[in-house]
Amino acid sequence: MAKQNVNHPVYDEQAFNNLVRENHQRIYGLFRRMVGSHAEADDLTQETFIKVYKNLPKFRQESSIQTWIYRIAINQGLNYLRRMKIRQTLGLEFADSAVESDEFKSNQSNRDLLRKAIAKLPPRQQMVVILRSFQELSFKDIAAVLNITENAAKVNFSHAVKNLREVFLKMGVTYENL
Amino acid sequence: MKICKQIENLLPLYYTGDLDESDKRLVENHLEDCPTCRQFSHEIQYLLNDLQPDPVNIDPNYGAELVVKIQNRLHNEWRPRKLRSYLVPVLASILIFIIIGFNLVRNPSGSSQWLSNDNIIDFYMDLTHSGYFSEMPDDAFDFLNLNENDLITNETRHKISTVVLATNNNLLIDDYVESIAYLTDQDFELVLKEIENSIF
Numbered sequence: 001m002a003k004q005n006v007n008h009p010v011y012d013e014q015a016f017n018n019l020v021r022e023n024h025q026r027i028y029g030l031f032r033r034m035v036g037s038h039a040e041a042d043d044l045t046q047e048t049f050i051k052v053y054k055n056l057p058k059f060r061q062e063s064s065i066q067t068w069i070y071r072i073a074i075n076q077g078l079n080y081l082r083r084m085k086i087r088q089t090l091g092l093e094f095a096d097s098a099v100e101s102d103e104f105k106s107n108q109s110n111r112d113l114l115r116k117a118i119a120k121l122p123p124r125q126q127m128v129v130i131l132r133s134f135q136e137l138s139f140k141d142i143a144a145v146l147n148i149t150e151n152a153a154k155v156n157f158s159h160a161v162k163n164l165r166e167v168f169l170k171m172g173v174t175y176e177n178l
Numbered sequence: 179m180k181i182c183k184q185i186e187n188l189l190p191l192y193y194t195g196d197l198d199e200s201d202k203r204l205v206e207n208h209l210e211d212c213p214t215c216r217q218f219s220h221e222i223q224y225l226l227n228d229l230q231p232d233p234v235n236i237d238p239n240y241g242a243e244l245v246v247k248i249q250n251r252l253h254n255e256w257r258p259r260k261l262r263s264y265l266v267p268v269l270a271s272i273l274i275f276i277i278i279g280f281n282l283v284r285n286p287s288g289s290s291q292w293l294s295n296d297n298i299i300d301f302y303m304d305l306t307h308s309g310y311f312s313e314m315p316d317d318a319f320d321f322l323n324l325n326e327n328d329l330i331t332n333e334t335r336h337k338i339s340t341v342v343l344a345t346n347n348n349l350l351i352d353d354y355v356e357s358i359a360y361l362t363d364q365d366f367e368l369v370l371k372e373i374e375n376s377i378f
Binding site: 013017020021024025028029032033042045046049050053110111114129132133134135136139154155157158159160161162164165168 | 186187188189190191194196221222225226228229230231232234236240241242244245247248249251252255
């Protein structure tokens with residue numbers, strides 16, 4: 001990712017606004033693929049840039065500013081996924097598999113079903129799947145933004161795909177439906 | 179069979195093109211001989227076909243709207259930088275006293291932990307409710323081979339905190355303070371000294 005010259009966006013409103021304009025599509029795209037709805041993705045995008053603004057004085061330029069922003073977004077995303085996971089664990093999110101299966105048969109698109117299945121994975125696996133399959137990042141880049149080894153990123157992805165298959169089976173969806 | 183398990187792990191990476199030549203050959207040779215893994219590989223292939231990027235349509239005006247929303251929020255929430263540079267250490271100190279004080283109230287002996295939950299989910303929920311919501315330490319879980327429903331002991335809690343601190347090189351200050359909230363008093367003070375040295 002190319003380096004971007006942002007001297008003092010904290011003091012320079014225009015420079016910070018440019019940072020938002022130049023990076024918002026990538027960040028919003030990540031969240032939209034993660035959460036599905038515009039409202040939630042918008043909220044997470046705003047939170048990310050506010051965090052960026054507040055922490056810009058501490059940005060040490062060890063990576064490009066885009067990578068740094070992306071990293072903040074991913075931490076934001078992981079925290080969101082973990083909150084959702086807890087809600088899910090406590091039974092506050094998603095109907096049981098039988099209902100989902102019926103929905104699938106009636107009017108759910110494969111994409112919605114896939115999103116629900118992904119949401120059942122552990123947060124780290126969710127993020128790796130989204131970054132690799134939807135954001136098309138290499139495992140090397142995924143490792144860098146998640147601060148894990150490349151091998152750990154691959155192992156997470158592999159487990160995620162296998163777990164997705166299991167989730168589909170539990171939802172009563174066989175691979176022929178996909 | 180052990181080899182089947184290994185192939186199952188390699189198959190997703192085979193279809194995304196992320197295997198080296200020797201692993202690729204291993205998968206291909208095995209699939210020729212093993213009908214069970216062939217069936218599994220078809221399922222994985224179908225699944226991965228669906229895991230493709232779908233275009234996200236972004237309203238062309240969204241960028242401009244976002245800038246306005248963020249600026250509005252910043253103007254409402256954000257204190258002037260000059261004031262904040264003094265406030266950060268002051269507020270952090272107050273927070274530290276509150277944390278230690280609260281810990282002592284909960285555990286007058288001073289020897290036990292900040293939070294006293296039984297399992298990781300409870301522990302995490304308590305963090306959330308206490309306002310010390312921090313990133314769920316997946317790395318720590320991987321490292322310690324824990325899962326969400328495992329019982330959490332003082333030892334694992336301490337290890338998790340240590341791993342979180344060791345693996346998060348780019349911790350932001352808020353996260354940093356949050357992530358040490360559940361250390362023992364003694365370790366908490368040690369880490370605070372590190373923070374003072376590295377940040378303030």
